[in-house]
Amino acid sequence: MRGKGWWLVAFAVLGVLLALLGLASGTVNVPLPQVWGALFHADGGAHAVIVRQVRLPEILTAAAAGSGLAAAGLLMQTIFHNPLAGPGVLGMTGGAALGVALVMLAQPIWTMMPVPDDLLITGAALIGAIAVLLLITAADRRVGGGVTLLILGLMVGYLCTALVSVLQATSEARALKGFVLWGMGSFAGMELARLPWIMVPVSIGLLFALTMVKPLNAMLIGDDHARSMGVDVVQVRRRAIWITGLLAGTVTAFCGPIAFLGLAVPHVARAFLRSADHRLLMPGTILLGAALALGCDLIVRAAWTGAALPLNAVTSLLGVPVVLWVLLSGRRWAGR
Amino acid sequence: MKTMKSLLHTGNLSVGYGRKPLMRNIELDLPAGSLTALLGINGIGKSTLIRTLAGLQPPVEGGVWLDGRNVHALSATDRARSIAVVLTGRPPTGILDVETLVGLGRQPWTDRWGRSTPKDRAAVDDALERVGALHLRHRQVATCSDGECQKVLVARALAQATPVLLLDEPTAFLDLPNRAEIVRVLRSIAHGGSKAVLFSTHDLQLAVDLCDRMLLMRSGEGPWQGTPQEAIASGELGRAFHGSGVRFDPSNGTHRFVP
Known part of the structure; x- marks a missing residue:
C-alpha cells in the first residue's frame, strides 16, 4: 500500500483538471478565471449561462457515469473472477435498452402519457434494468451463482438485443433514428435541476461499493478460500449485483448504454496501481473512471470536429486498445 | 502423541x-x-x-x-x-504481492475495512518466517514458482492464527x-x-x-x-493402495511398482 496512495491523488488531480478544461472549452472557449466567476459569483459574467446551465451538468454527469460504471465493472470482475466482465455482463444494460426501445419504437399508448419525453425514456430504461436485475437475483438464489449466473446474464443480454432488433425492423425511420442516437450514449442534455437524480443514486452505489473492499479482497483467492476466512460469499455476490444494478441502471437511464468504460477502467487502474488490493483499487477505479469519462467528454465536444462525436465511438476507440492490451499481456494483468 | x-x-x-x-x-x-x-x-x-x-x-x-x-x-x-484451509491448486490472485496475500489471512481478526494493526503485521511476518518465505514478501505472487507459491499459501493460512x-x-x-x-x-x-x-x-x-x-x-x-508404524505393521498401508502394478514391501515400508 505504502506510496501507492499517491496514485489516488494523481487520479483526482487529473479529474479536476479535465473537469476545468471541460468547463472552459467547447464551441465557445471561456478563460479559466471567468469559469471561476461564472460558477461562484452571483452576476457570473457573460458566459455564466453556458458554464452553469450547460457545461456544469454535463461534466458532473460524465464524472458520475464514469465512476459508477467503473466501480460496477470492478465489482463484476472480482465477483465472477473474470477480467472481461463489465457492468453490462448480467444483462441489465440490455434490459434498459429494451425498455427504451419499447417506448421509442413501439409507441402504443406511451406518447399520450402526460410525461416529458426524456423522463419517459429514463423511466423506461430504469424499469428495463430493474426487471433484469430482479430476474438475475431470483436466478442467483436458484443456480447458486458463479459461471452459471454469468452465462444466464449473457443470455438475457442477447435476448434483449434480439427483441430490440425486432422492434427496430418494424419501426418507422424517424423513431429509429432517435433510438440509434440514444444508443450512441451522451453525457449532455442533463438539466441542472435534475442533476441529483443521477448524482444521488450513483453516490449511494459508490459508497456501498467502498464498504465491500474487505470481502472483495478475500474473493481474490477464490470463493471457497473467502468462505474459510469468514466471508459470506452468497451475500457479498448478491450485494454486488444490487450495487451494479443501481449504478449501471441509473447511468444507462440518463446517458444511454455506454460501452467499454466499465470494463476498461479497472484494468487501467490495476496497471497504474500494480495491485489488485481493493482498498486501493476501488477508490482508484472510481477516481480514474470519473477522469477518463471527463476525457472522453472533452474529445466528444472537441471544437475541431465541428459536430459532436458519438460518445460510444470515443469510449470504444479508447477502450478497445485497452482490452486488447489486457488480453495480450493476460499473464500479468488478468491473473495466474 | x-x-x-x-x-x-x-x-x-x-x-x-x-x-x-x-x-x-x-x-x-x-x-x-x-x-x-x-x-x-x-x-x-x-x-x-x-x-x-x-x-x-x-x-x-x-x-x-x-x-x-x-x-x-x-x-x-x-x-x-x-480452522484455516488451503485448497488444492493455485488460486488466480491477479496482481497481488506476497505480503498482501498473506495479510488476507488476517481477515477474521481485522476491522470491517481490513485495516491491519501492528499485531496483524507481526502475525504476517511470523507466518512468512516460519515457512521460510520472508525474502519473497515484496514479490508478485504471479512471479513465484509453484514451490514458492505453495509456501506463501501455507503462510496465508498460518497468519489466520487458527x-x-x-x-x-x-x-x-x-x-x-x-x-x-x-x-x-x-x-x-x-x-x-x-x-x-x-x-x-x-x-x-x-x-x-x-x-x-x-x-x-x-x-x-x-x-x-x-x-505410520502401526499402518505398516498391521498391513493397512499395504492394503490401502494394493492393486495391479503396485505392491507394498512391509520389510522397508515402501511401495514398489511391478511391470
Whole structure:
C-alpha cells in the first residue's frame, strides 16, 4: 500500500483538471478565471449561462457515469473472477435498452402519457434494468451463482438485443433514428435541476461499493478460500449485483448504454496501481473512471470536429486498445 | 502423541454431496501438536472430507466437533478463527504481492475495512518466517514458482492464527525437494505451534517418514487411523493402495511398482 496512495491523488488531480478544461472549452472557449466567476459569483459574467446551465451538468454527469460504471465493472470482475466482465455482463444494460426501445419504437399508448419525453425514456430504461436485475437475483438464489449466473446474464443480454432488433425492423425511420442516437450514449442534455437524480443514486452505489473492499479482497483467492476466512460469499455476490444494478441502471437511464468504460477502467487502474488490493483499487477505479469519462467528454465536444462525436465511438476507440492490451499481456494483468 | 488432547474430532461422520455419502463412519481425531496425513486413491473423498471438516460443506450425517463445539453451527467468524484451509491448486490472485496475500489471512481478526494493526503485521511476518518465505514478501505472487507459491499459501493460512490447519494436496505439482520442504514446514508448524495439522497427499513415503499419524481412506469400509508404524505393521498401508502394478514391501515400508 505504502506510496501507492499517491496514485489516488494523481487520479483526482487529473479529474479536476479535465473537469476545468471541460468547463472552459467547447464551441465557445471561456478563460479559466471567468469559469471561476461564472460558477461562484452571483452576476457570473457573460458566459455564466453556458458554464452553469450547460457545461456544469454535463461534466458532473460524465464524472458520475464514469465512476459508477467503473466501480460496477470492478465489482463484476472480482465477483465472477473474470477480467472481461463489465457492468453490462448480467444483462441489465440490455434490459434498459429494451425498455427504451419499447417506448421509442413501439409507441402504443406511451406518447399520450402526460410525461416529458426524456423522463419517459429514463423511466423506461430504469424499469428495463430493474426487471433484469430482479430476474438475475431470483436466478442467483436458484443456480447458486458463479459461471452459471454469468452465462444466464449473457443470455438475457442477447435476448434483449434480439427483441430490440425486432422492434427496430418494424419501426418507422424517424423513431429509429432517435433510438440509434440514444444508443450512441451522451453525457449532455442533463438539466441542472435534475442533476441529483443521477448524482444521488450513483453516490449511494459508490459508497456501498467502498464498504465491500474487505470481502472483495478475500474473493481474490477464490470463493471457497473467502468462505474459510469468514466471508459470506452468497451475500457479498448478491450485494454486488444490487450495487451494479443501481449504478449501471441509473447511468444507462440518463446517458444511454455506454460501452467499454466499465470494463476498461479497472484494468487501467490495476496497471497504474500494480495491485489488485481493493482498498486501493476501488477508490482508484472510481477516481480514474470519473477522469477518463471527463476525457472522453472533452474529445466528444472537441471544437475541431465541428459536430459532436458519438460518445460510444470515443469510449470504444479508447477502450478497445485497452482490452486488447489486457488480453495480450493476460499473464500479468488478468491473473495466474 | 496418544496422550495429547484431541482438538478436532468427528462422530459417525458421513461425507458426500447431496444425500449420497462418498465415505461413511468416519471417526477421526486430530490432536494438537500432531501432523496427520490423509491418504487414499483418487475419487475416494479426500477433498470432500477436508471441505466438510473445514465447514465449507455440510456433512451427510454425523458432525465435526472442535473443542466440543459443532463446527457447522459456528458463526462464520468463529469458524474462520478456528480452522484455516488451503485448497488444492493455485488460486488466480491477479496482481497481488506476497505480503498482501498473506495479510488476507488476517481477515477474521481485522476491522470491517481490513485495516491491519501492528499485531496483524507481526502475525504476517511470523507466518512468512516460519515457512521460510520472508525474502519473497515484496514479490508478485504471479512471479513465484509453484514451490514458492505453495509456501506463501501455507503462510496465508498460518497468519489466520487458527488451532486447526487443513490442506488439500499441498505437495501436488511440486518437485521432490519442494515436497519434502513443504511437509517439513507443516511438521514444524504442528509441533512448534501445537496446532492440529491435516493434509491430503499421494506421497506415501513422505507421509510414512515425516507424519505423526495417518488417516487411510479405504474403499468399502470406514477409514483407518494410527501411526505410520502401526499402518505398516498391521498391513493397512499395504492394503490401502494394493492393486495391479503396485505392491507394498512391509520389510522397508515402501511401495514398489511391478511391470
